[in-house]
Amino acid sequence: MGQAMAGAYLDRGYAVTLWNRTASRADALVAHGAVLAPSAAAALEAGELVVLSLTDYAAVYAVLEPAAGALKGRTIVNLSSDTPEKTRAGAEWFAGHGAVQLTGGVTVSPAGVGQEESVILYSGPRAVFDRHRAALDVLAGVADHRGEDPGLAALLYQINMGIFWTAMLSYWQAIALAEANGLSATDILPFATDTSDSLAGFFTFYAGRIDAGDHTGDVDRLAMGAASVDHVLHTMADAGVDTTLPATVAALFERGMAAGYGADSFSRVMELIRAS
Incomplete structure (x- = not known):
């Protein structure tokens, strides 16, 4: 990710000074x-605007604590992933060293960096975001400032990742079931994409109802869903594929039934x- 970002800046004519824990990775x-x-x-002393792309905040501290004396006066665009709580603590840590953090959540893979359709979520001081907007626009077609709370971009990023990883696991599960029955990933691709495309409509339909506390069983019922999930679970088991994921889903439906939510x-x- 860091290589893609540095490359995007170089392509746009920016002067880029970089540092990597493995120096050879910067050769290109x-x-x-x-x-x-x-x-x-x-690297910090080379400029006022500093972009960080590290695995988590433990890595941020491991890299920057020995260099903390060079942080004063810097704007840290921290695109490292971690929890909202650790992100807020990180913003306080930078402030204690005379720097300001602008949190970023990158919603695309490295291949999407710098592309017009890509989105990076930001939170933190709006004035800092506005001052560096031109440089931030290099990294994504949409630089979306969501609020002053430094943890907000991290929260929205983790929400996005929660949806993504769970959805992708369900896809791997579907492929495993297909393979156990003589089909390939390519064979089921049309069905998988149709189901994925339909989710946007379901998300939109249920969002307003959930916000209103409306769980009326007029278009679907938990009891019917529980039966369907049970069929999925047993189909997986019959095929001999791992049932960890569908069993977890079924257990949640069963808890709902036990709580009297069937209708x-x-x-x-x-x-x-x-x-x-």
Whole structure:
């Protein structure tokens, strides 16, 4: 991800100074015109705007604590992933060293960096976002500032990832079932894409109802959903594929039935998922 971002800036004519814990990974970027700093501190000192792309905040501290003296006066565009709580703590840590953090959540793969259709979510001081908007626009077609709370972009990013990873696991599950029955991933692709495309309509339909607390069983019922999920689970088991994921889904439906929600919409399982 960091290589893609640095490459995007170089392609747009920006002067880029970079540092990587494995220096050889920067070879192609240096050949493209980047300057490889000898240390993290030297990279920080090269400019006021600093873009971070690290695995998590533990990595941020591991890299920057030894270089903390070079943070004063810097704007840190922190695109590292972590929890909202750790992101807020990170913003406080940077402020304690005289820097300001603008949190970013990158919603695309490295191949999407710099593309017009890509989106990066931001939160933190709006004035800082506006001041560096031109540079931020290099990384994504849509630089979307969501609010002053530094943890908000991290929260929205994790919401997005929660949907993505669970959906992709369900796809792997479907492929495993297909293969167990002599079909390939390509064979079921049309069905998978049709189902995926239909989800946007379901999301839209249920969003307003859930916000209103309306779980009326007029278009679907939990009892029918529970029966369907049970069929899916046993189909998986009969095929000999792993049932961890469908068993977890079935268990949630069963809890809803036990709670007396059978005649309600299956959206009622929200009552079981919500924070107490």
